[in-house]
Amino acid sequence: MARTNTLQGLxxxxxxxxxxxxxxxxxxxxxxxxxGAAVAGFQVDMGCPTIPAEECEDRxxxxxxxxxxxxxxxxxxxFLSGDPVGRGPGFYELYExxxxxxxxxxxxxxxxxxxxxxxxxTTTRGVEGHEALLAVASPAGLDYYRRIIAALKARxxxxxxxxxxxxLPAWIHDAVGCNQDLTRCRPRGWLEPDIATELAKxxxxxxxxxxxxxxxxxxxxxxxAVVLPGFLQPTETRTNPPAASLRFEEARTAMLAMIDAxxxxxxxxxxxxxxxxxxxxxxxxxxxxxxxxxxxxxDPDSAxxxxxxxxxxxxxxxxxxxxxxxxxxxxxxxxxGEPQARLQGKxxxxxxxxxTRVVLQGTIDSLFPDFSxxxxxxxxxxxxxxxxxEGMYEVLTRLQADYPGVPLVITENGVDxxxxxxxxxxxxxxxxxxxxxxxxGVDVRGYYYWSLMDNYEWNHGMGMRFGLFSVDPDAPAxxxxxxxxxxxxxxxxxxxxxxADLAVE
Ligand code: FCB
Numbered sequence: 001m002a003r004t005n006t007l008q009g010l011x012x013x014x015x016x017x018x019x020x021x022x023x024x025x026x027x028x029x030x031x032x033x034x035x036g037a038a039v040a041g042f043q044v045d046m047g048c049p050t051i052p053a054e055e056c057e058d059r060x061x062x063x064x065x066x067x068x069x070x071x072x073x074x075x076x077x078x079f080l081s082g083d084p085v086g087r088g089p090g091f092y093e094l095y096e097x098x099x100x101x102x103x104x105x106x107x108x109x110x111x112x113x114x115x116x117x118x119x120x121x122t123t124t125r126g127v128e129g130h131e132a133l134l135a136v137a138s139p140a141g142l143d144y145y146r147r148i149i150a151a152l153k154a155r156x157x158x159x160x161x162x163x164x165x166x167x168l169p170a171w172i173h174d175a176v177g178c179n180q181d182l183t184r185c186r187p188r189g190w191l192e193p194d195i196a197t198e199l200a201k202x203x204x205x206x207x208x209x210x211x212x213x214x215x216x217x218x219x220x221x222x223x224x225a226v227v228l229p230g231f232l233q234p235t236e237t238r239t240n241p242p243a244a245s246l247r248f249e250e251a252r253t254a255m256l257a258m259i260d261a262x263x264x265x266x267x268x269x270x271x272x273x274x275x276x277x278x279x280x281x282x283x284x285x286x287x288x289x290x291x292x293x294x295x296x297x298x299d300p301d302s303a304x305x306x307x308x309x310x311x312x313x314x315x316x317x318x319x320x321x322x323x324x325x326x327x328x329x330x331x332x333x334x335x336x337g338e339p340q341a342r343l344q345g346k347x348x349x350x351x352x353x354x355x356t357r358v359v360l361q362g363t364i365d366s367l368f369p370d371f372s373x374x375x376x377x378x379x380x381x382x383x384x385x386x387x388x389x390e391g392m393y394e395v396l397t398r399l400q401a402d403y404p405g406v407p408l409v410i411t412e413n414g415v416d417x418x419x420x421x422x423x424x425x426x427x428x429x430x431x432x433x434x435x436x437x438x439x440x441g442v443d444v445r446g447y448y449y450w451s452l453m454d455n456y457e458w459n460h461g462m463g464m465r466f467g468l469f470s471v472d473p474d475a476p477a478x479x480x481x482x483x484x485x486x487x488x489x490x491x492x493x494x495x496x497x498x499x500a501d502l503a504v505e
Contacts, residue, residue: 028435028497034158034446035493036109037102037468038412039091040165040221041118043455047088049477055140056092057085060117061167062175062189066241067459069176078179079239083461087473089453092144094478096151101469102452103155105486106493110157111411111448113165113221114145114210116202123171124201125194133205142209149213158278160351160411160448161214162289163203163265165221166240166458172198178242182250189242190226190254196261204268207284211273215284218351218411219265222291223258223320227251237385239459248371256331259323259343262288266346288324289351289411292317292399294391298361298381308362311335311374316358318402325350325403333372349445350399351411354430357391359383387420389429389504396437396444407443410434414450416457416464423468423485429504431492449489453480 029035042063048056058064064085066072073082091098102110118141120133127136152159168175173189182188189195203219230240231251244250266286273284295313297305314335322328322337327344330337361381368375392413399408415426431447438444454467462473468489469480491499 028495029438030496032445033496034109034409034448035489036107036111036157036160036446036448037452038111038160038448038450039452039455040113040162041115042113042165042167043451043457044089044091044112044453045115045118046085046092046456047090047473047478048093049090051090051093053086056090058115058118058141058167060121060170061115062117062170062173062241063167063458064117065170066175066179066243067461072176072179072241075179077234077245078243079234079236079459081459081461081463083456083463085456085461087462088456089471089473089480090478091453091455095148098452098469098480099148099151099155099157101480101482103157105468105490108157108493109160109446109448110152110452111160111162111218112148113162114206115141115167116164116199117167117169117171118144119206120169120202121171123169124198127201130205130208133201137205145206145210149210153213158216159214160216160218160409161206161210162218162221163206163269164199164219164261166226168195173241175241179244182242182244182247185242190230190257191250195257196264199261200264200268203265204272207269207272211277211284212275213277214273215277215280215282217269217273217284217286218289219262219269219286220258221289222353223255223262223288224316225291226258227255230254246368248368252331252333252371255320259320259329262324263343263346285348286346287349287351287409288347289353290317290321290324291353291355291412292321292395293355293384294357294388294394294398296357296359298359298383302362304362304364304376305360306362308360308377311376312358312360315372315374321350321399321403325406333374335374347406349407349409350403351409352395352399353412353450354392354395354410355413355415356385357388357394385419387415387426389426389433392430392433393437396434396442397440400437400442407445409446409448410444411448412450413447414466416466417470417483418463418465423483424488424502425504427485427488427492428498428502431498432503435498449485 046057073080177185229238231247234243276283295309297309299305328337329340360377366373366375451466453469454465454471457464472479
C-alpha cells in the first residue's frame with residue numbers, strides 16, 4: 001500500500017504514465033493500487049529440498065504438533081489429511097526463486113506471516129524488555145525473516161507482515177492435549193489468561209526488529225476461523241486446534257481474547273516501530289485481516305430467512321468488526337454492543353479475505369440460546385463454498401457503508417484449482433467486482449492473490465491447490481509451474497485494469 005503522495009512517488013507515477021503506448025487506457029486500479037500475493041509461514045515453509053527437516057520445519061507450533069500427531073490424525077472429528085508436512089513447498093529454502101517469480105509477474109507487494117514459535121520456540125513468560133527477549137529469541141528464526149525482507153527490498157517489493165496466522169507456540173497451546181480434553185489440558189492457547197500480553201510482547205519485539213523495513217502490519221488473520229472450527233464446529237472444510245465442538249463458553253472466551261489481543265498488539269507495534277520505511281510519513285500502519293462473508297437469506301421473501309441472515313451476519317461478521325473497527329463490543333452476543341474506550345483507535349486498515357458467501361434458512365428459536373439469542377438458523381440448510389464474484393462487491397460496499405473512513409485492502413482471494421480450474425476467469429471476475437466498488441468510491445487500496453504457490457492447506461495438507469504457481473509435492477526439487485492465472489494477473493498489473501479480452505460477462 002505504498003502511497004504516491006510524496007514528490008518521488010508523483011514523479012514515478014508521471015514517468016510511468018508518460019511511458020504508456022499511445023491509445024492505451026491507463027485507468028481502473030490507478031497507479032498506487034497494490035498488487036500482491038499472500039502466503040502464511042506454516043503453510044509454505046515446510047518441505048525444503050536440501051535443508052534438513054528439523055531446521056526447515058517449525059516443530060514448536062501447535063499446528064505442527066496437531067497435524068503430525070498420530071493420535072490427532074486418528075480422531076475422525078479432526079478431519080486431518082495425515083499428509084506428511086515434508087510434501088510442503090519448501091519456501092524456507094526456495095524463497096529467493098519464489099520471489100523472483102513474484103517480481104517477474106509484476107507484483108509490488110507480498111504478504112507473509114512471521115511464525116511466533118519460529119522466533120520464540122521457548123516461553124517468553126517472565127521475560128521482559130527487548131534485550132531480554134532478544135536473548136531468548138531464535139537467531140535462525142529472526143535471520144530468516146530478515147532475509148525475506150531483504151529479498152523483497154532487492155526486488156522493489158513491499159512487505160505486509162502478518163503476526164498471527166492461526167498458529168501458536170506449543171509453550172502456550174498444547175494442541176493435542178486440548179483436542180483430547182479441553183477442560184484439563186494445559187496450556188490452553190486462546191484460553192490462557194495472559195495470551196494477549198504475550199502476543200503483544202512478541203508483536204512489539206518483531207516491530208522493533210523489522211520496523212526499519214516494514215510499515216504495514218497485520219495483527220491477526222481471520223479470527224473467526226479460529227473460533228468457529230476451534231471451539232464450535234470443526235468440519236471437513238476447516239478444522240483448527242483444539243477442534244472442540246459446541247464449547248460455547250470457551251468460544252466466547254477465545255473471541256474476547258482475540259479482540260483484546262488485537263488492541264494490545266496494535267499498541268505494541270505502534271510503540272516499537274517508529275521508522276518510516278517507505279517514506280510516506282507513517283512508520284506503522286496496523287490492520288487486522290477478516291474473512292468477511294456475505295450472509296444471504298435462502299428465500300429473500302421469507303421474513304424468517306431474512307432475520308436469520310441479519311442475525312448470523314452479526315455473529316459471523318459484525319460483532320468482531322464492530323469491536324476492532326469501532327471499539328463497540330457485544331460481549332454477550334445479543335446483538336447490542338457497548339463502546340469500549342480501550343478498544344478504540346486500534347485499526348488503521350481492514351484486510352479483507354474474500355472467498356465465498358453463506359446462504360441459510362431461518363428458525364423461530366435460537367439453536368443455542370445459552371450462547372446467543374441470534375443463532376436462529378437451520379444448520380442443515382446452510383450452503384457455502386460457491387464461487388460468487390458479486391460477493392466481493394457486496395463485501396466492499398458494505399464495509400465502506402458500515403465503517404466509513406477505514407481503508408480496505410483485499411488480503412486474500414483465490415480458489416482451489418481442484419474445485420474450479422479456470423483460475424484466470426476467477427481472477428478477472430473478482431477484480432471486475434473490485435473495480436465496480438472502486439468506481440463507486442470505495443476506498444480499496446490493494447489486492448493480494450491467495451496464494452503465490454500451492455501450499456499446505458491446514459487440515460487438507462497438499463490436497464487443495466490455491467497457487468498462482470503449482471508445486472509438485474513429490475518432486476525432490478519441489479518444482480513450480482505457472483498456472484494460466486499468472487499470465488492473466490501479469491496483464492492486469494501491466495494495464496492496471498482488467499483487459500477487455502479477459503473480462504467475464
Ligand atoms: C484462508 C486462510 C489461508 C488459506 C486460505 C485458502 O481462510 O487465511 O491461510 O488457508 O483460506
